[in-house]
Amino acid sequence: MGEEVLDIAAVREKDQKGRHTTTRRELFVRPAGGVVIDTPGTREVGLWDADEGVDDAFVEIVSLAAECRFGDCAHTVEPGCAVRAAVARGELEAERVERYLRVRAGTASRAARVGRAKRR
Ligand SMILES: [Zn+2]
Structure with missing residues (x-):
């Protein structure tokens, strides 16, 4: 993207899993072409959409x-x-x-x- 557009975090040491850094769906159009879609996991259904x-x-x-x-x-x-x-x-x-x-x-x-x- 040429700049920081997303929060990122290291995975947990213990099990190499994510830490719910992504909390909403977002789509980025790359200047060089193509898109990046970032989505939160659905493992813990309901935690973010209440x-x-x-x-x-x-x-x-x-x-x-x-x-x-x-x-x-x-x-x-x-x-x-x-x-x-x-x-x-x-x-x-x-x-x-x-x-x-x-x-x-x-x-x-x-x-x-x-x-x-x-x-x-
Ligand atoms: Zn009851």
Whole structure:
């Protein structure tokens, strides 16, 4: 490109994997011809496009959640939680629910950080 247009970072020593330096899709037209398309990985679905990707990845939990007594149910200790009920009946793995809740918590705090960064 003739100038620095992208943030780059070294891969992790341990496993030679990337560190999520790319956070959005971008296309660069090279002066010498051709294009470079930089895309973030999709390994951790939903982390950057927040709620939509997470809901797609845990669709059965999201549809159960519609049956929870409270609209803002956190699926932890609330009475009438349809997600916990499904776990109790053996229809849903508790571990999968935990993963869903962790990912949701991650997108929430990340979205808050991105929001703060945008307001600067
Ligand atoms: Zn619930």
